Amino acid sequence: MELIYKKAPSHTCKLLSNLKSNGDFCDITIKCGSFQVAAHRCVLTASTEYFRRMLLTDTQEARTGIVNFPAMKPEIAKQCVDFIYSGSAGLSMTTARGLIDAAEMLQLPVLSDLCAEFLAESIDLNNFAEVASLSCLYNKTTLNTRIAKFLDSNLKEIVILDDFKAFDYETVGYCYDLMQGSSPAIEMLKWTGLLAWTNADREKRETRFHDLFLKINLQYLPSEFVMRHICTENIIDGSVKSLKYVRRYIAGELPSVSPGHLTAIDKSTRSVSQCQLRDKKWTEVCKLPSAIRSHASVAEHKGVLYVGDGVSLYSFSDAGWKRLHQIENGDLFVSHYNRVVCARRWVVMVTVSLTVVVEISSGDVHEEYHQFTEGFFVLGLQAKVYVLGGIERAAGSTTEIRTVEALKLKERCYSAFNSMVMGRAYGAGIQHKGYLYAMGGRSRTVEFHNAWTRQWQILRGRAVQCRNVMHHVADRLYIFGGALGTEVKTVRLDWLEITAKELRPTRRSGDMDVRGASRNRHVRPRH
Template sequence: IEETMANQRDYISRPICNGISVPENKINSLVAEGHGQQILKVLQKFREQNIFFDFKILVKDEIIPCHRCVLAACSDFFRAMFEVNMKERDDGNVTISNLSPKAVKAFLDYAYTGKTEITNDNVEMLFQLSSFLQVSLLSKACSDFLIKSIDLVNCLQLLSLSESYGSVRLFDHALDFVQHHFSLLLRSSDFLEMNFEILQKCLEADELNVPEEESVLKAVLQWTKHNLETRQKYLPNLIKKVRLHQLPEKTLQDFLHSEEHLLKSANCSVIVNDAVTSVQNFSGLFPDARPSTTEKYIFVHKTDEDGENRHTFCYNIKTDKWKELPHTHMIDLPGSSLSSYGEKIFITGGCKGNCYRTVRLHIAEPFHDATDQTWCYCPVSNEFSIASAMKKPRTMHTSVVTLNQLFVIGGKTRGAQETRSLLDVESYNPLSKDWKSVSQLPRGIYYPEASACQNIIYVLGSEVEITDAFNPSLDCFFKYNAMTDQWSELVAEFGQFFHATLIKAVPVNCTLYICDLSTYKVYSFCPETCVWKGEGSFECAGFNAGAVGTEDKIYILGGDYAPEEITDEVQVYHSSRSEWEEVSPMPRALTEFYCQVIQFNKYRDPW
């Protein structure tokens, strides 16, 4: 009886709908597929039937009725008009004078249906109206259409169009096209009509595709003389964008002589004379040569344990060919560090005396007679000279170049084996020939491996110098901002155990990559999330191999699989397509050697 009464109470307490008892807390969700499209169809039908209109667009002599809700939903221009207290909102109409009736109707067709056809005949009209009425999806579609059509005939026109309609995406693509085809454009009459701002942007770009810097200078003169009366005022700014210090001295002297009157009248003589002085005093020390004007190499050097036998090669990245170089007279002490700067190579520090060169043996030396000396090697003249000394002697350090400065990081100074790692960091300006101290490392680091990505230097290493098995773990990861002179310690999970002595850090398209020589794996670092991402594996690599990064590629060279098993193999990783390939082997099998990317102006290429 009690159970029956309870059921009756439960039944009585349920909600009643049209005399039907409905269970509590029961929800039915309705999802109408295609509801949005159905609403659009209904609104379009209202438009076709001329009903429920609440707004008018007045264009030329036509009155075009429409619905406010459709305008506001599709156009930020109309939405803003209806949201604020504008006269047009209250009047129920707006006059548009810069669009044609055809354009407005095309916009309404798109607004009511979400569909339109973009063709060569109507793309500019649609681009104009989508820009003015702030219809972002239509504007992007027009931009994408025009990007696919960029060629030598219309690229300059599209640059102008993108500026008029505020399309950053189209502007960037068109400008990139102009820069990459600049040499071809120079032959066309369109180049002479290029506006000053666009020409200036082109001249600023590293990516400007020209065979030599002299052609940039000739282009500036040609453009200026095409309309000298109005363009002469622009010449000083344009001349400054030409990398005059990358030109031969004779070319600059001839330019001063042949264009003496123009340079004086435009107040440009001082600019060119300063460039002549720079070339005379600092030739080869300017790292800003445009890639298209240079020949790029991988420089490899090793001095054997006896200190007598030296092996020096260069690898032409473009031709995939190696070349053994003549005796370089380079001084590379055990524990020294080597970095390329412009067309020269700087070697810093190291230990004097008969120290072991092999890392495992060098680190265990009872005393490190470190030096503060810096040397400069010029491959163009094959000359070796002494540069300014560092502030502190150091050995087993690392060096890296960024923001036109050479940085030396970590290592140990002169003293007994138990001497702690240096916290001091120094930077060197090859033009002023001055060393200066910058902010110290957050803490000591051994076996430092450094890589520069734009103005950021990443440093990896171990906080332990020697372990029983001589496999110190990779447990230090620092970041240095060369612009703000600030260090920070990064906490990034590597996902597995790494040996500090078996890691190579390289920059690829301004991204930090590490190559693990023990597992044959490659990882990239994301600074935003502070996470390492696996990028694939290479077939094999010896311990103590060399690694360099250039553009979108990583080269891994040589190394050893065992004390008597040294390899000459070279593998290259294409980060853009995540593929490895084997290229020409080195002239000789090497392990524990220096390797650096270096480039020369083509007219100065010694190799």
Template structure:
């Protein structure tokens, strides 16, 4: 029986029939002329592929049509070459080229576990696999060997989801060994964020010294206080003290000892037996002691707070006026260069004064003097966010400057309403007392003042209302004496000086240039031209570290 599908013919068509002797003429059909009823594209969807794959898996279980046996750890797995080659480029290269394995019935594979091979084949024949904490490592290695990317990525994602303080370091090492950059980055970020908990587990004690260094050197290490880092390092050293003792200084270079609480530093750090017997660490201990006395006057990589501690180096603006000749303002605000945000601090007391001096002492701020003839001194306590009145100056002054040298504050020169002052006073915060020191060689107001290389430098200023000085006066606190050094190339007042890397930079005021002075060589160099003259403001800027 033959089934013919076609268009039904009408009577007129049937009346004119070809003679059997007449050869049929074949006409080309235009496929575009066919309507939608002439073609039906049918697809059974993914279910067809699944059913075929399921049948192959049943064949595998029943050993039907299998043409190769994979042997792993003595356990045999009957398989189909075609299925393995379709899923894995590793097997495709093995079976489709002229290798010995392409002809042999039994193929032995080393370097993997039988349980992992069983789970791998289940995935190949079903598209599904159960990943557990017990098999994930072996399954990952097997999928990597056989180049099954999807299964390899699934194992990596499973590991990422299992991160906790007790395993993140081991997973990190595993990720590095297999070049899993994303997983390694995730592990490192997790360990940095949970360092306090991670350091309490056994995996932490097995870190190599370079791995531990990488963690504790990071500014992103999340610790509430630096004591956590120190205790983690000492726990690691004591775990194998005989071999790790020589590495102590190498690690303490990355612990921010100056930021430890002074009591903790004295009792715990200096009292540690290993540290006491490690002369190579004494310099680091001395640096921490100096910081506890000098504060921000002393700078090193270990005095910069970690981001997680909640402290940030900020610029503080004290006072100012709303316009030239306008009202004085009480506001104290700080600017965080990292976040770009301004925050308000406690208002400045007795803000009606002007032309006072400001400086940062350790992590607090001192404001002294002011117009007219004020002896008042206020200290801003950064921890309490309040202003506290401290000991008054011995002589009232304004248009003076203050600078910190070796942990003490110096109020230099100024104006008392009648004449310029050469007197200099020194403030000791521990005794809360101002004392007179040797006067300057030349009385000036509005000079630039900076402490550098254990000396105090007073640069320029105004000896009177009409002239400016180019003199550089240097004070030595050990001998309580003043010397004149190389003159600055310009004679200006209302300029500002800062010290950095044992050099002094001078700018601002009515000059368009920045100059640099080297105290060791006693010479000046011109650094750069600024865009315009910097008109002096009544607001004062200082740098300090503040809890954000």
């Protein structure tokens, strides 16, 4: 029979700490300026490889029994020795930097990881610069994950910080590398931050600018932004590498963004399925709760599924299903036709008579009453949701309508938007590189909203037939569901690219500069 004393580790630590405190059998002294503490060679060598190599070989420290750390603060040295003996250390933002530096030097990985966890939980805008520099230096997984999430939520505030402008090249590159899940808004902010960082010390940083510029994913940016803000910067001319990168973007030669997945509801099995585009296989993600009606629609934002059935709005994540909102007296407003869409930090469920807006972070809910017709389709762009088209029934006939309504999510109110050229119902809308596209219905045409003229225009020579379900992933358009059944059709979005002539038909001719962009294009849009 084997007897096990479960409190043995803590009991042993207490005994060793008592020996150190009383000075019993101590045979080594750690000095740090005027501070010194007695310790035991056997404990130090057993705890860290740093002391093992120092004290078990013929070194000055091993011969004299004195270890000097002249650059280390006394309180940091004391906490490191206490941690070796007791397994605990007091942490604060004022000591965490010195403690993680000492832990890395002394090869105490457990203490170093505990410091990283503490810093990850304590990160905010005031200490971001210090924490990011430490994480860049030591590459801690815990810190990397937390900083990536913090960058995603606070990039707009971070890039204008004076501390960000004081970063070294390695830390800026480290932050940009962490931002893997990209979007037009993130890439625009990365460009803004890079320009501010370079201009803070242009003479020394200009050569580094071009290496960091390649970390900006131009594929995500609207072409108008690239022409208007990037091509006009003189610093781009300073490097063949940067010029080549911009020219490849203009020529459409940049590699495609890595594929993602499609999400759809299978009404026959009452389940949500996803198709991974790498292997093109559909797999079931989850079953719909019995409370969700069969005419549900689904949207996804940052790995969380949002399902609405016209009365209730649910979310599904690793924690399972959660009801975000249920319409009071829902039976009065229940609609067999509804659409769910995500835009920035909001998830929105639109029915024919009511719109439910839920702010994802806070859970705040707003209901907006209106009157739409069935067959509308929705899309989200920045802080707006657009409701397009629909179908009117009168005297036994049906008519597809051209109207568009825009919901401003911050003001939480609808306003009329420019009507489409063609009437459309049960179609699909997408946003690509900052432009709105509408397609579907009886018309096989594709039209886009011109930000210059503030009018919808038909894209010449393009034809897409779709109904009900469409996903925009990276540089491709995926059409499935409805009459297609299980078939998935793919359309390359560069096939739908807007040409300069379609964008500005009245543009005057002008000389082309060395970057391949007309100077006459850089004018303000008409209001």
